[in-house]
Amino acid sequence: xxxxxxxxxxxSFLCAAAGVWAGGQQESESEGEQSKLIYIITPxxxxxxxxxxxxxxxxxxxxxxxxxxxxxxxxxxxxQDQQFGNAIAAGAAAIICDNAGADASxxxxxRAKEAGIPTFLIDREINESGLAVSQIVSNNYQGAVIGxxxxxxxxxxxxxxVELVGKESDTNAGIRSKGYHEVIDQYQDLEMxxxxxxxxxxxxxxxxxxxxxxxxxxxxxxxxxxxxMAMGAMAALNTAGMGDVIxxxxxxxxxxxDSILAGDIKATVLQTCAYNAxxxxxxxxxxxxxxxxxxxxxxxxxxxxxxxSNADKLDNFVLSE
Numbered sequence: 001x002x003x004x005x006x007x008x009x010x011x012s013f014l015c016a017a018a019g020v021w022a023g024g025q026q027e028s029e030s031e032g033e034q035s036k037l038i039y040i041i042t043p044x045x046x047x048x049x050x051x052x053x054x055x056x057x058x059x060x061x062x063x064x065x066x067x068x069x070x071x072x073x074x075x076x077x078x079x080q081d082q083q084f085g086n087a088i089a090a091g092a093a094a095i096i097c098d099n100a101g102a103d104a105s106x107x108x109x110x111r112a113k114e115a116g117i118p119t120f121l122i123d124r125e126i127n128e129s130g131l132a133v134s135q136i137v138s139n140n141y142q143g144a145v146i147g148x149x150x151x152x153x154x155x156x157x158x159x160x161x162v163e164l165v166g167k168e169s170d171t172n173a174g175i176r177s178k179g180y181h182e183v184i185d186q187y188q189d190l191e192m193x194x195x196x197x198x199x200x201x202x203x204x205x206x207x208x209x210x211x212x213x214x215x216x217x218x219x220x221x222x223x224x225x226x227x228x229m230a231m232g233a234m235a236a237l238n239t240a241g242m243g244d245v246i247x248x249x250x251x252x253x254x255x256x257x258d259s260i261l262a263g264d265i266k267a268t269v270l271q272t273c274a275y276n277a278x279x280x281x282x283x284x285x286x287x288x289x290x291x292x293x294x295x296x297x298x299x300x301x302x303x304x305x306x307x308x309s310n311a312d313k314l315d316n317f318v319l320s321e
Contacts, residue, residue, distance in 0.1 A: 037067045038284065039096070040068055040070045041099075042098040043072060056275075057277040064281065080108060081107070088117060095118070095120070119131070120132065120281075121136065124172055133287055137298075137301075138301055143176070144269070150305055154248070157190065160193045161221040161223060162223075165198070166199065167199045170200075200225070200226050201228065206235050213242065220246060224247065230259075230268065231249075247265045249265060249269070250269045252271060260306065275318075
């Protein structure tokens with residue numbers, strides 16, 4: 001009986017060991033499959049700019065044979081941190097990210113790198129080099145300069161104006177504002193009577209403009225850090241019967257294109273976000289296969305001025321010839 005019991009225990013142990021080995025082999029095979037998974041993380045898709053990024057990146061990834069997981073961090077650094085953790089746990093091949101903060105994003109990108117998962121940033125930079133493989137962003141300063149020049153021209157080089165600034169934690173907000181003022185501040189007859197952050201939000205821009213209009217009913221122009229805020233500002237101005245006030249945006253959305261063609265918003269600056277998102281995926285693919293993108297970490301793509309002369313050629317952040 002003792003011998004029979006011993007053999008039964010031994011047989012059970014060997015079966016369990018075989019199961020662990022088989023399970024480990026299956027887990028390894030599953031991880032191998034997950035190496036074709038690309039995470040795409042952007043701000044809210046309620047903003048057409050970020051939705052275009054996500055759609056373009058997903059489309060390019062699928063064309064190249066990858067599975068995708070598309071998420072939005074809604075500019076919440078804690079949520080983004082969780083999403084990076086999920087990507088690491090899933091053994092993602094790469095992460096494409098329009099990040100939730102130049103400083104707040106450093107930690108999760110570093111953790112991904114330490115886990116062997118490369119990150120490719122689009123639209124927004126972080127305040128540290130050597131962590132992301134690529135940082136592909138629009139030349140926000142160049143774009144703001146051409147936007148500022150158009151604004152000065154539309155203003156006739158004189159008059160009171162308002163600036164609506166983007167999210168303060170976003171480096172793009174500061175760069176665009178600096179580019180605007182590099183041009184506008186050269187003209188002494190242009191007077192800024194209010195400068196407020198509307199956090200890239202159309203709703204917040206509408207609310208802020210309502211208050212600004214009450215205090216400054218004689219404003220002649222509004223220059224905005226993005227198109228969403230420009231739409232909010234234009235709506236508030238129209239509600240107040242001030243639709244002749246000059247409004248200039250930044251992004252190149254279809255909403256602002258239509259507004260320009262309708263004679264409301266006067267101009268915007270196109271960022272080639274769809275191109276940048278596709279380029280990031282292409283570089284991720286090359287890096288996964290070869291260990292190098294063949295390009296520097298920081299890459300700038302030039303912006304294009306959009307006004308009534310070419311707005312009809314703009315669609316989903318792509319300007320046709």
